[in-house]
Amino acid sequence: MSPSAITSRTDLVALADALLTAVRPYASAHHARIALPGTPGGYGADVDALEGYARTFLLAGFRLAGDPGEDPHGYAEWYARGLIAGADPRSTERWVRPSEHPQAKVEAASLALVLDLTREWIWDRLSPLEQEHVVGYLAEVVGDETYPRNNWLWFRVVVQTFLRSVGGPYQLEDIRSDLERHDEFYERDGWYRDGDERAYDHYAGWAMHVYPTLWSRMGSAGDLAAPRAATDRDRLDRYLRDAVHLVGADGGPLIQGRSLVYRFATAAPYWVGGLAQVPSVPLGQLRAAGLASVDHFVRRGVPNERGLLDLGWLRPWRPLAQRYSGTGSAYWASKGLLGVALPSDHPVWTAPEHPLPSAEEDSTLVISAPGWAVSVPSSDGIVRVANHGTDHDVAGSEAGDSPLYARLGYSSATAPLLDPTAWHAPTDQSVVLVDAEGRRSHRSGMQTLTVQAGDGVAIAASRATAHWLTPDAEQMNHGSGWVGEAELAGTITTVSVLHGPWEVRLVHADALVPEALTLEAGGWALADDAGVHAHVSGTTVELSTTARSAHLLGVTGWQTSRLHHRDGASPLGAHAAVGVLTAPAATGWYALALSLTNLAAAPQLQPPAVDLTATHAHITWAEGTSSTVGLPPPPAPSPTDPGHDTTPPTPGSIHY
Structure with a gap:
């Protein structure tokens, strides 16, 4: 179902298509719920099915954005049908709503991000009533003060920014207070904590850096993002100077922290660095890091024989997941395929080759925020x-x-x-x-x-x-x-x-x-x-x-x-x-x-x-x-x- 190696944008696109087509047999009649096989997660089958839709919708959105006007697999129409059915409160396929379960607040952000990214192919083609249903679904996050104090703040920011762009309800104070909270979690040298605790892990990259960059490009984020754009880019740049040293020569990521079942989502900050065109890390090296991080898993049997992402690492292994993880959770790996949203003529694809540090020279460094000493000898490339x-x-x-x-x-x-x-x-x-x-x-x-x-x-x-x-x-x-x-x-x-x-x-x-x-x-x-x-x-x-x-x-x-x-x-x-x-x-x-x-x-x-x-x-x-x-x-x-x-x-x- 997927390429044997990931060495180019073409390979990355082929993998994205393989993942998206493989989930279709598990979709409900109108595609709103994708109930993948396996034991339900701790939040139940309804949440699992919502995650199955929203997290693959994220990947479909990246795929559509990278090749605008081209949609050979009909992703826009297929996911639009699911969006209409899922957001309709009277539908038999309706989604769990943000007011009914906290996890829906997470998935709402993926919906909003993709609707903004693919506006002309999905949102603009919905009828006024269908748009009203989507706005009603997303609007349940407005004024909600029950979000955890961690990376979840970005889910409320993204949703309300989209609502702001389509004339829906939003509270500017919510967005501003969440941005201030994001800055409270900044430690130093480009590193964020995932909350108030010393939680340093992959969320520093695939959440605390990915969302600011993507959010700043949303339709109505301009006036809010402009005053902080330089700071956010500088922090991303500094983070990536460390992060590229944490990819093994075989593309393997550091096996540390929670949510490891998201696997190659670890590639996301490298693609975002390319999108932002950070100044200190060569674009060719960011490309190498992103491709190698995905390739590490693909060469080792991911996705599985059915073309699906299961809960595990190189194979199913449920103890690696957290209690909240369900059958659709692993598709947050979609973030690691963000590179497909960058068109083939983007500088990240045309920049000269530049190897990973782990494959080029002995690296000995410290990362002060998490308190890490790091050694990566080129003789084996192990971090x-x-x-x-x-x-x-x-x-x-x-x-x-x-x-x-x-x-x-x-x-x-x-x-x-x-x-x-x-x-x-x-x-x-x-x-x-x-x-x-x-x-x-x-x-x-x-x-x-x-x-x-x-x-x-x-x-x-x-x-x-x-x-x-x-x-x-x-x-x-x-x-x-x-x-x-x-x-x-x-x-x-x-x-x-x-x-x-x-x-x-x-x-x-x-x-x-x-x-x-x-x-x-x-x-x-x-x-x-x-x-x-x-x-x-x-x-x-x-x-x-x-x-x-x-x-x-x-x-x-x-x-x-x-x-x-x-x-x-x-x-x-x-x-x-x-x-x-x-x-x-x-x-x-x-x-x-x-x-x-x-x-x-x-x-x-x-x-x-x-x-x-x-x-x-x-x-x-x-x-x-x-x-x-x-x-x-x-x-x-x-x-x-x-x-x-x-x-x-x-x-x-x-x-x-």
Whole structure:
């Protein structure tokens, strides 16, 4: 149903057509509801069918806009029939309305965006009564104050901007207040939080940057968009300078954050960067990033054998989705095909070739807003991130760690373990305190100490008040960590030093409660249907699959190692394994090294040597270069609670 590779606009268009025609057999008589096969999502079959229509309508709109006047598959007429039936409150195919279910507010934005984008082919051809029904449906969002404080603000902005253009009801104050809220979520260096929490993920690109650019081009947005156009473009430009480094050489995105079932929606900000013609990132590189992000999935069997997008990654895997995800949800991947809205003569298609950073040179950088140190060696093109500032929570929180956000490491080649155990007992990419009952501590609420890069290394560090969690019986499962009753375990300071495929991780334990018996550190989780080969010896764990290799080496302070095995815990394979280092919990510094690379490159890996003193870590890398990292001083005890640090960290307290 789709091309075997995505290397051009022609390929992208062919994929869009294949996706759009594949859903037609699942449409209702008048096309308003597209009920795709599978288990209904947490919001029910009616919402699923609305998503099936609205999210494929988004793709149809991009397709029509990119080749104006050409519609060989009759998308305009086909979707217009569905629009008429869905918006008519008396129709047997009528949609769930925004006043009836919050998810309809999300889908209303796709309707409005496409109606504006394709005005002359769909909206202008509706009868006055049909237009009235559509306006009535969309108008239910006007004045609605129940929108969550996150990227949803753009759904209200887009809908009311369209209503404004067609003489419908709108409240200018709604739009202005939402734009102000959007700016409140701006952190720095082009990065937005998805709300008030430290929620840094793909929403920063496919929502917080995509919508401002598309909205500014809507029919009645001009006077509102003009005063902020330069700022929005500058922020998008700065974001993309980081984002292009987060695409692996194989096109794989960073497997981190919620809504990963949207897959190649990760390509959306690159196409928007091309649409805005940002100045700092070559258009040829944006094209390469967009095409590679889509191609990564298409080459690996997406869409499925029926030509559909299911809930999963490279194949169906329901645990990757959130509770709200349904059978039509995955079609937000349509955003990643936004490139088809750019006509064939657009500069993004005619600009000279420019490779991705991951395929061109070794990259070592930091992204300060989310607290990430990043290393992408050209030898394997795998993106590795050490995370010291993202947890989908706020500083000082005592919630549980979300595997999607709060792990110490993420990559474009591995996925965090996502079985139920992973939500209350962190193992992979975690440093935890363990008590006699086997409870494993959480780091959510940690404080970032520093992010800095230079001389071929990237450094990030954080300090966490480690806590055990007794989870509440009911959990929301919207991507953030579990909530419950927290119990103090101690303080853990972690420093990550990245260079090539290696990370040296320095760990300091302090303010330990008597119940904290063991300190454990987990490495990369590898997964494969064929199983994971493991070799465990002393304080060394070597893992390999048919494609990847990972090493975990205890350097200082560790006594033993073991293998943690899980089945059905990863979207990348049926069997997953993680190496774990163990030591008695004691105050002081520990050091370990961990690597991740392609299997072919593994035999050439030589581990770094680490000399750890009371104040510095001296690291000698395999090629002979060295780094000296100053260790942060231990936290000062609080006068009211000698065992619990309340002293804010000092930014930049680490040097090398």
